Amino acid sequence: MKASEFEVKQPQTAIVESSERITPPDADEVRHIVLNIPDATFDYIEGQSIGVLAPAPKDFGNDTHFRLYSIASSREGEDENLAQIAVAVRRCFYIDEVSGERYPGIASNFLCDRKPGDEIKIAGPYGRQFQAPRDKNCNLLMIGIGTGIAPFRAFMKHIYRERNEWLGKVRLFYGARTGMDLLYMNKERDDMSNYYDKETFKAFETIARRPYLGEEPPIEETLMDNAQEVWSLVQDPKTYVYVAGLSSLEKKLDRVMSQMAGSEEAWQEKKKELKHQRRWQTLLYD
Numbered sequence: 001m002k003a004s005e006f007e008v009k010q011p012q013t014a015i016v017e018s019s020e021r022i023t024p025p026d027a028d029e030v031r032h033i034v035l036n037i038p039d040a041t042f043d044y045i046e047g048q049s050i051g052v053l054a055p056a057p058k059d060f061g062n063d064t065h066f067r068l069y070s071i072a073s074s075r076e077g078e079d080e081n082l083a084q085i086a087v088a089v090r091r092c093f094y095i096d097e098v099s100g101e102r103y104p105g106i107a108s109n110f111l112c113d114r115k116p117g118d119e120i121k122i123a124g125p126y127g128r129q130f131q132a133p134r135d136k137n138c139n140l141l142m143i144g145i146g147t148g149i150a151p152f153r154a155f156m157k158h159i160y161r162e163r164n165e166w167l168g169k170v171r172l173f174y175g176a177r178t179g180m181d182l183l184y185m186n187k188e189r190d191d192m193s194n195y196y197d198k199e200t201f202k203a204f205e206t207i208a209r210r211p212y213l214g215e216e217p218p219i220e221e222t223l224m225d226n227a228q229e230v231w232s233l234v235q236d237p238k239t240y241v242y243v244a245g246l247s248s249l250e251k252k253l254d255r256v257m258s259q260m261a262g263s264e265e266a267w268q269e270k271k272k273e274l275k276h277q278r279r280w281q282t283l284l285y286d
């Protein structure tokens, strides 16, 4: 992804306010990074992402390396501070297939290495289509893996704290490799526990059975275990479905939803209808 694919009208400066590791040392590193954005005209809604312009290595041909990160804060800012937003960043590494060497991902390592007081360049916000409904009676079905929890953290804060109460059903299906990798729902940081007493909210966690073999969390099984509720929600015209995280999630959902719908054709037809009504929204990446 290049900055030129997105409109980077006016990159702006953000200052790192804090950077906190939210997974234990024996899990993959993910950091909750709070950024201070001095420009008071910076405006966003839950579900949007910022573009980070990291310095590119010299031999890459570009000055900057552009990557998107979901805003994990609601529109009222992080910790009620309008000038601040948070992002959840996984420190990525890639294995070169030819040499077998391990390389650090450029933007994620750049961000995870920043210290409080450091300045970075950001652009955006981008992606206004991943948007929570306005009506408090609507149901939200949120399905996510890994850092895909970030926009849902923002949604939850907005609907339960800023809108005071939410009357529709809110269901979160969330998967991570291990219990330690559950973001904002583990011992390091459990922001989601702010909502467990809400009558309309229920969370369903999934972790991989054999994470050491690189298995992904079987979120489709958790959905299938709750098929009756999931499918009746999908059928309800007041339900909005959100899918976020790794792009491999989409195929898994197609399979499980096809089972619920009775056939692949029936599901594809339903999905088309949901998309048309803007009731099926995805925020997926590799």
Ligand SMILES: Cc1cc2nc3c(=O)[nH]c(=O)nc-3n(C[C@H](O)[C@H](O)[C@H](O)COP(=O)(O)OP(=O)(O)OC[C@H]3O[C@@H](n4cnc5c(N)ncnc54)[C@H](O)[C@@H]3O)c2cc1C
Pocket (backbone or CB within 6 Å): 049, 065, 067, 068, 069, 070, 071, 087, 088, 089, 090, 091, 092, 094, 095, 096, 097, 103, 104, 105, 106, 107, 108, 109, 127, 147, 148, 150, 283, 284, 285, 286
């Ligand atoms: C809408 C959106 C929202 C996102 N939100 C988040 C978020 O909230 N949190 C988050 O952590 N991420 C998020 N991402 C992913 C993020 O944008 C980056 O893609 C991710 O952090 C990796 O970027 P990087 O610069 O660290 O890695 P890069 O250096 O860009 O590497 C990325 C790719 O390059 C290839 N590659 C790089 N180096 C090598 C190598 N040496 N050998 C072989 N292959 C290599 C790999 O195939 C890899 O897939 C989001 C993406 C999108 C599109």
